[in-house]
Amino acid sequence: MSKVLITGGAGFIGSNLAHALVDNNEVVIVDDLSMGKKENISDIDVTFYQHDVCDSSFMHRLLSEGHFDYIFYLAAVSSVADSVVRPLETHLVNQESVLDTLEYIRQNNLPIKKFLFTSSAAVYGNYPDFPKREDARVQPLTPYAIDKYASERFTIDYNKLYGIPTVAVRFFNVYGPRQNPNSPYSGVLSIVSKCLKNDDTFVLYGDGSQTRDFVYVEDVVNALIKISHLKIASTVFNIANGKETSLMSIINTYETVSGKQLKVKKEDSRNGDIQRSIADISKLKKIGFEPRWSLVDGLQKYWSYYLSL
Incomplete structure (x- = not known):
């Protein structure tokens, strides 16, 4: 049985992921409930911490003591409009907390199997290149998109530079x-x-x-789990319906x-x-995933x- 940390795990996608993982894994969730809801996970057996991922001392202690195999980093202020109104506050969650977590893993040589960061299709912006491939030009137009792109680059390059097994995904419009x-x-x-x-x-x-x-959340969860178990690292996947x-x-x-x-x-x-x-979800299909x-x-x-x- 693996031990899994889901930041933002009481939120929409995080709670659906927790439900899918809990039967065969020990699941720990960190969520400040600013957007998530406790009732999303009240019917499953998880360890829950109502806490801010920007509290580095708490996160460092949790990472040291948790001995996690997999980390799904979903915690975010997931609002383009909110990031325009509060760019600094949202930056602390959407980028600083991610980098702090990666750096603590590096400095302490934590033996994780995969760190998966959830980015966004917002990084592509309005360039007229369609459909959007993972290697397409990016044009982050808002603080939210800027932070997501920077965080996914940190995630990917922490594998290239330091050998930490990392991967990033770009969500399109998830519903469910x-x-x-x-x-x-x-x-x-x-x-x-x-x-x-x-x-x-x-x-x-x-x-x-x-x-x-638009992509249904069950397809998203299945893609996240599949990607997390791949030996491949240092790359990014679109998660969408196509x-x-x-x-x-x-x-x-x-x-x-x-x-x-x-x-x-x-x-x-x-x-x-x-x-x-x-x-463009051809990269996702190449690993055997098909939206259902x-x-x-x-x-x-x-x-x-x-x-x-």
Whole structure:
């Protein structure tokens, strides 16, 4: 049985990962609950610390005493808009804490099997190169994207320079159970779900033509676990579905799935918002991974989950 640390493990993706790992691993979670929720992990047997990953003395002690085999670094202020408003505060979480953890592992020769850092498709920016390959040009346009890109480079180069087994992934638009719809910075589909269920008005920033590559969280978790067990290191993978969908199109599909009409109020686009996004996932497929969830199937399962809350 392996010992696994998940930072941000009470959040949306982290809690789904914890559920997938807990039966065959000893799972430790660190989360300050600023975006995550304790109830996301209350039904599984994990060791939970409500703590800030920026507290280096706490993290150093945990890393020394934990003897972890795998570290999944998901802790982040996962909001582009929030990083524009609070660039320094979000930088401390999204970059400084990552580097501090890597450096402590290096200085103390901690014998981990894999350190996996979760980056974002936001690093690609608005360059007109589609679909986005991992070796494509990057154009981080916001503090969030800048920190994510810098942290993934630190992660990758800590393998090249110091031999620490590291890998990074770039999430595209992940959706599914345990997303927090009450956060103004949550994923768009969780907010749409809440508005559909409660007959609230959804605020659409832009004209709805902006596209995203939506991937169901179960596919994301399966990809994370597969990548973490690969012997390959010092590289980055896109995690996505490989399909491009406009926001208006997915809203229309979700209306069909839910049988409800969404009330929409249009506002101007926000600073830093990306107009178009689609991933090339051929690198992920080469390691034997195939997304299993279509958009319709994922939305149906997500809607059923959301109705049960």
